[in-house]
Amino acid sequence: MSADESKPSRPAHEAADADEPERLGSLRRCVNGDDTLRIVTVECAEPLRELCERCEIDGLEAVVLGRAMVAGYLMATVAKNEHERMRVQLRGEGPVGTVIVDTHGDGRGRAALQARLPEALARRPVEAGRVSIGPFVGESGFLTVTRDLGLARPYQGTVELVSGELDEDLEAYLSESEQLPSTLRCVVQIEPDGSVVGAAGVLVQTFPGSDPAEVDAARERLRDGRLEALDLRRVTHAELAHAAVGETGYRVVHEHSLRFDCPCGPENARRVVSTLGAEDLEALAREQETTEVRCNFCGRVTVLDASDLRDVASQIRAANPNVASAESSS
């Protein structure tokens, strides 16, 4: 539970009206002419803007979250089917703490930072081109990818961070843990005032049995700054693919939309406060009539009343009868 989650906070951001247009990004999957490479491109400025507006985030933090969102959407295409959920967790030693991104094969996604940067750091001017986020995420630590296929046990893989730049760390994960020669690159551009200009990225992988050197060529092109040189205000999937594979011919296999989505609600809020423990929850219930829990992913505030807190406390005691008797005798 982060520091701000049980404090009174700003009014809840209500869910978008049903008649409000959805704020969509898009993802395109392609295969090259020889069937040796898969090329996936993502453009998700609108889902990132929605996330930033809901959580009142901009500047450097928007760059970190944007890179996480783009990478998460790209990673979801490694899934076997659209029902698969993927969670990427970067546990670095930097000031933002753990970075989490959840994506689904059907295009839904959300991302959060465990901690916020000090205002002066978050609002400092961001340089043009590739912004180094390693110092804020942490250049050492671990990256864990959890793939939930709805089976009894989700598949999980962990690697050490290589740079804390997020895309480079995921690229290493794909090559090491999933044995898929890959290159993955994300770009986020922001205005001088800290608002989001655009967010996009490319993933290139070989098919099993193909020559990994083809991915190396794409990696070199992407590290040359071709992606950062694009104007993300009006970028197309063709431009993104061109940045990675140049004039290589390819065909579009599939395209779908991307959206920001956070399925949080009262159950999530109860889970968050349960980490306080029964005794503290009962104390809180005596002190205040309502407790607000703010979701780190979407900024939504759920209000729990004193009876909700007592209810969670009694569930905790029921699950730990020994602890309950020790506490009641004290």
Ligand SMILES: [Zn+2]
């Ligand atoms: Zn939420």
